[in-house]
Amino acid sequence: MAEQTSLPLGIDHKNYIKTLQGDGKNLAWKQFTDVFWNSDALRAGAKNEFLFRRGFLRDKWVLYGFDDNDPEEYLSDFQAAQINQANGIYANVLQDRMLLNHTLADYCVVPKIHALRGLDAQEVALSGEWAAHHTDGTGPDLEVLIEPLLAGARGKVEVVNISNGRFEGLGKTGDMKLLSDITRDWSKAARLPYLFADNLQQGPFMTGLHAGGQNRLSVILTRNLDTWDPVISAATLMIGTGASDGRLTLARGGLSAPVDLVTGTVGAAAGIGAEQTVERHDTHPETGAALRDLVVPEWQEIRAALQRIMDESSYMRVAMLDFTLLADGRLGLIGPSQLDLSAVQVHQPLLRDPVFAETMRKLTL
Amino acid sequence: MTAGHDHLHDGHHEALMQSIQDPVTLKHLARFMTDFAKDPANITDEDASWLYAQGFLPEKIELYDFEKYDPSLFLSDVQRWMTREVNGDYSIVFNNKILFTQTFRNFCKVAPITAIWRNGRITPYDDVWEKCTTGQLTEPRKFVAKPLGGGGGGGVYFIEVGARKAVVESNEPGRERFVLPVQDLIKVFDGARVPFMLTEFIYQGAFTKALYPLTVNTVRMLVVRDPDTLLPHVVRTVQRMGTSSSYPIDNFSLGGLSAEIDIETGVLGPGVAAAGPYTGKLWDHHPNTGEPIAGQVIPNWQDIVARMKNLFLQVPYISYCGFDLILMDDDVVVLEGNSFSQVRLFQMHRPLLPDPAYVKVLKHHGIYQEPTFSEDENEHRAEGHHAGVAGTGAGARS
Amino acid sequence: MSTDFVPNGSRPAGVFPAVPRVIYKTKRKNLSHEGRIGRIETVETLNLFRDFSHAFNAHRPRLDPALAGFLHNHGFLPDKGALYGLAPRAPQDPEAELEDPSKTDTAPPEPEPLDPWLSDFQAAILPLANGRYAPALSNRLFFWRLYTNTLPLVPLLGSVEQGHLIRRDRRAQGTILARPMFTSHKDAPEWEPTPQGGGGDRILLDLPPQGAVSQVTRMLVIYDPKTRNPVIVSAVLLEGALDTLDRSGTTLTSRRIDVETGIAGPAMQFTRGLPVAPEMTDPDTVLLSNWWLMVRNVTAGLVRLPVGVVVQIDLLRTAEETDTVIIDATDRIDAAGHQIHGPVMGGEVAVRFIKEFGV
Numbered sequence A: 001m002a003e004q005t006s007l008p009l010g011i012d013h014k015n016y017i018k019t020l021q022g023d024g025k026n027l028a029w030k031q032f033t034d035v036f037w038n039s040d041a042l043r044a045g046a047k048n049e050f051l052f053r054r055g056f057l058r059d060k061w062v063l064y065g066f067d068d069n070d071p072e073e074y075l076s077d078f079q080a081a082q083i084n085q086a087n088g089i090y091a092n093v094l095q096d097r098m099l100l101n102h103t104l105a106d107y108c109v110v111p112k113i114h115a116l117r118g119l120d121a122q123e124v125a126l127s128g129e130w131a132a133h134h135t136d137g138t139g140p141d142l143e144v145l146i147e148p149l150l151a152g153a154r155g156k157v158e159v160v161n162i163s164n165g166r167f168e169g170l171g172k173t174g175d176m177k178l179l180s181d182i183t184r185d186w187s188k189a190a191r192l193p194y195l196f197a198d199n200l201q202q203g204p205f206m207t208g209l210h211a212g213g214q215n216r217l218s219v220i221l222t223r224n225l226d227t228w229d230p231v232i233s234a235a236t237l238m239i240g241t242g243a244s245d246g247r248l249t250l251a252r253g254g255l256s257a258p259v260d261l262v263t264g265t266v267g268a269a270a271g272i273g274a275e276q277t278v279e280r281h282d283t284h285p286e287t288g289a290a291l292r293d294l295v296v297p298e299w300q301e302i303r304a305a306l307q308r309i310m311d312e313s314s315y316m317r318v319a320m321l322d323f324t325l326l327a328d329g330r331l332g333l334i335g336p337s338q339l340d341l342s343a344v345q346v347h348q349p350l351l352r353d354p355v356f357a358e359t360m361r362k363l364t365l
Numbered sequence B: 001m002t003a004g005h006d007h008l009h010d011g012h013h014e015a016l017m018q019s020i021q022d023p024v025t026l027k028h029l030a031r032f033m034t035d036f037a038k039d040p041a042n043i044t045d046e047d048a049s050w051l052y053a054q055g056f057l058p059e060k061i062e063l064y065d066f067e068k069y070d071p072s073l074f075l076s077d078v079q080r081w082m083t084r085e086v087n088g089d090y091s092i093v094f095n096n097k098i099l100f101t102q103t104f105r106n107f108c109k110v111a112p113i114t115a116i117w118r119n120g121r122i123t124p125y126d127d128v129w130e131k132c133t134t135g136q137l138t139e140p141r142k143f144v145a146k147p148l149g150g151g152g153g154g155g156v157y158f159i160e161v162g163a164r165k166a167v168v169e170s171n172e173p174g175r176e177r178f179v180l181p182v183q184d185l186i187k188v189f190d191g192a193r194v195p196f197m198l199t200e201f202i203y204q205g206a207f208t209k210a211l212y213p214l215t216v217n218t219v220r221m222l223v224v225r226d227p228d229t230l231l232p233h234v235v236r237t238v239q240r241m242g243t244s245s246s247y248p249i250d251n252f253s254l255g256g257l258s259a260e261i262d263i264e265t266g267v268l269g270p271g272v273a274a275a276g277p278y279t280g281k282l283w284d285h286h287p288n289t290g291e292p293i294a295g296q297v298i299p300n301w302q303d304i305v306a307r308m309k310n311l312f313l314q315v316p317y318i319s320y321c322g323f324d325l326i327l328m329d330d331d332v333v334v335l336e337g338n339s340f341s342q343v344r345l346f347q348m349h350r351p352l353l354p355d356p357a358y359v360k361v362l363k364h365h366g367i368y369q370e371p372t373f374s375e376d377e378n379e380h381r382a383e384g385h386h387a388g389v390a391g392t393g394a395g396a397r398s
Numbered sequence C: 001m002s003t004d005f006v007p008n009g010s011r012p013a014g015v016f017p018a019v020p021r022v023i024y025k026t027k028r029k030n031l032s033h034e035g036r037i038g039r040i041e042t043v044e045t046l047n048l049f050r051d052f053s054h055a056f057n058a059h060r061p062r063l064d065p066a067l068a069g070f071l072h073n074h075g076f077l078p079d080k081g082a083l084y085g086l087a088p089r090a091p092q093d094p095e096a097e098l099e100d101p102s103k104t105d106t107a108p109p110e111p112e113p114l115d116p117w118l119s120d121f122q123a124a125i126l127p128l129a130n131g132r133y134a135p136a137l138s139n140r141l142f143f144w145r146l147y148t149n150t151l152p153l154v155p156l157l158g159s160v161e162q163g164h165l166i167r168r169d170r171r172a173q174g175t176i177l178a179r180p181m182f183t184s185h186k187d188a189p190e191w192e193p194t195p196q197g198g199g200g201d202r203i204l205l206d207l208p209p210q211g212a213v214s215q216v217t218r219m220l221v222i223y224d225p226k227t228r229n230p231v232i233v234s235a236v237l238l239e240g241a242l243d244t245l246d247r248s249g250t251t252l253t254s255r256r257i258d259v260e261t262g263i264a265g266p267a268m269q270f271t272r273g274l275p276v277a278p279e280m281t282d283p284d285t286v287l288l289s290n291w292w293l294m295v296r297n298v299t300a301g302l303v304r305l306p307v308g309v310v311v312q313i314d315l316l317r318t319a320e321e322t323d324t325v326i327i328d329a330t331d332r333i334d335a336a337g338h339q340i341h342g343p344v345m346g347g348e349v350a351v352r353f354i355k356e357f358g359v
Helices: A013-018 A023-038 A045-054 A077-081 A083-094 A097-104 A128-135 A176-190 A204-209 A299-312 A354-362 B012-019 B023-038 B045-054 B077-085 B088-095 B097-104 B128-133 B182-189 B206-211 B301-313 B356-364 B375-389 C033-039 C043-058 C065-072 C080-084 C120-138 C140-147 C291-304 C335-339 C348-357
Strands: A113-117 A123-125 A142-148 A158-163 A166-169 A172-175 A194-198 A216-223 A230-239 A255-258 A269-272 A278-281 A319-325 A331-336 B113-118 B121-124 B141-147 B157-161 B165-170 B177-181 B196-200 B219-225 B232-241 B257-261 B268-273 B320-327 B332-338 C156-161 C164-167 C175-180 C202-207 C213-223 C230-241 C251-256 C267-271 C279-282 C310-317 C324-330
Touching (some): A013 A045, A083 A319, A097 A194, B012 B045, B023 C043, B088 B332, B097 B113, B128 B182, B177 B182, B219 B356, B232 B301, C033 C120, C120 C140, C140 C156, C140 C324, C230 C335, C291 C310, C291 C324
Antiparallel strands (some): A113 A123, A319 A331, B219 B320, B232 B257, C213 C230, C213 C310, C251 C267
């Protein structure tokens, strides 16, 4: 873990934004401005310009408490959006769910991939079970997650149950051909390839946080670019609520709770309250389940596995990954993280960590 | 031999050369042009003009049988460079050996990584490095060290580690053979400017060992993916063999041999060489060992092909690959994949384009250009074909 | 753009940076000829390289493969081996065919003695460095209209546009010289032969009275990125028939002019496009009496109204002997005319220029 220090080691965001160079950065800035001016959540009034010029979205004034806190210690939304680009030509490893699944198979439990619906191509069966359901319905029962192959793509995400060559889900039942036709239409409509893989079942620890959906352990992995040593920069539990409906972001009503990187102890969870202010919870606000001071089971093993991912994947500079915790305590890969960094920084600004700040600086983020 | 020829268009090579406009392909064309200029083959002015217009390097006059086969049936050098774009950003899976190992070990046997050396530091991947350098090995073990991004066989070290000493052999001039105490094993990488990967040496099976025992003799298998069905198609396979010229590796560019393997039966054809002392002849027997080549049958061949097809099926992000395989007695090890495999080691036996499934992939990726002709030209060409010159056409040499 | 101009020779910030500083996207760490060719990546430069390569490969008889590879891959046309006395330093490595060059260690090579030479490919991409000034240097009519009052240009009589003669209000005083209105890389003397007298748009210039054989003073002027002033890096006195001076196959003589003194050295004869070493036809030197006038006229004009960062200017002496007029200004550089006396890009200013613009 990175050594902590109280020295301010942040980034002069205003100057950074002023000096952006290159087509990629300019495009990213255009996208940021679009999002910024289209957003109306937590309007910051006269503080708009302050945030805009520093690359923070409007909701961050309240979330990060800029009345009291120093923006230089926080990774901006503009920077966060570009983190994966720091991996250069290897960005695909963290973009393509299938490639990531293959890459991490030796370090954690990865969902079994059953089929792929390629862009403008037929569905191809990649597991014997899938092929068996298609041919004579003899495959074992499956709970399959269907989602776009590429992380961040805005397509359908659905779970179907498959038994005896028939599926149930999407509000209907039918044979495998019907499922194939439906996903072909999805694929054509959104110009997206789709992946069919096992839907991993979270273990009792994760279910205990909130039983209504899949909770996540989101991690940010970086490395010290001088020594090339891996660093776990943050680990955060994303916990569902009745309002979040499976979309685990603070803005959607989800909760985030920090995990102490050394001990695995869970801190108080944060969420956005009715008054659009940050609220802290020691217990789940709906179920009353204890959150604060829980200890993530098998944390040392989890930590070692995360370290090993970065240690052995020396081509990666930064990785943001989502996991679930299985019944046996092992990490189960959900995929590339769609983590909104506010869920991390609402607890602790990322750039206060000198190693992380230095890494970001070296990656010119 | 012109099976499947009907789908090809005479003059497609020139049409492709003239159609190139996007910067990526123009860059490949520039690469072809610089390669063309430095090709030492002595050719006539007429041949030079023809080859240049078609996109073939001068060496191909000697290497390819343009008399026996219609030149339009050969994949040109420009096309071969363009195959580099087929896998797009996913070429990283082959270009980075760590990523290659992480991905492919899920579906096949690969050479396990022992350690990575980078900037003077070793990152061990298991406890083998520790055992080697502390003299804890109970029996000698052999390793291969290669540049992490490496290719083409350069800078390869073969390291045999015993209880006290390590014997190192390499193809680096001045470092052909040296001995180190095991605790100094890291010194193998002294002076290296790029990261190195240390993997366990794979012992080849009896069949390929017999061909030429001093090198690991690998199979190169070209596999492509049908763009509609996403299913694999094995285009061509050859058995490579080291020679005294290519030692200590079986590199074809350094004088090794290539013998075509019949994809259906696993029967080897004669060996050919593209460089070194064994060029210009078909070798039914290995020139150094006298071991028979032509007619030999690779054991368990159909099983190997089936395994490779299944492997390729599992990695749909890859559409084009020349795999290098080490055949063991009861298994096959995938040594590496090449995103834009050389093709001369295939086409020296016979051209690639008679395979319609292969051409379909090329067309899908814009590597095959159908020529457009004016009405006059069409008329002229039709007359030519009626007159019995079909099969030569605009692309053929007069 | 002239409003930015300060006539005392110092250039305000704002004029110079408008020109693209680097014509490549990649880093400028390897400025050797081979590095330059390795780095080309825009459609424009790649097409120029394709044209260069086509021109190279059309050359007959073909060169010995080792020399051909050396010249082509450093951007020189086949005639330059003999004309400049260029030869490979060490045998090429023909066997090296890597699966993937990106997999190899690509440390920049040692600087080689070729670097001071302006290669033909380099000359072809030089105009790209002129950025927004390029239109003025690629259209002679435009240039004449823009710079008539700034530079001592020979008077413009009119133009031929799409077959129509468009006269200006002036009668010819001397000989009429017709020049193509548009320059292109094919007009460059080093490039493939393009007949000067063919169809297409022309401008008509009124040359001062002169004999059949002319002495043209040709200057290669570049801007010094450090001082931001125009600097004459090479000047030659060319002797030959005016209308065929730049045509491939033309035999002409060139004397190198010492820029500091105005002394023109021995006359060297060569034939454009022929791979034959130049021959000295007159060992004597000649003092150009009006050299300083030429220098002053050209540099003062270029300081007043910038034309870009690289330009070649042709001057002709008038009958009065003491006066000179400019008969052409172009960004297509006559590399051979300058370099049969030795390389022109080795000086401090030229090196700074190459580093600045990546060419």
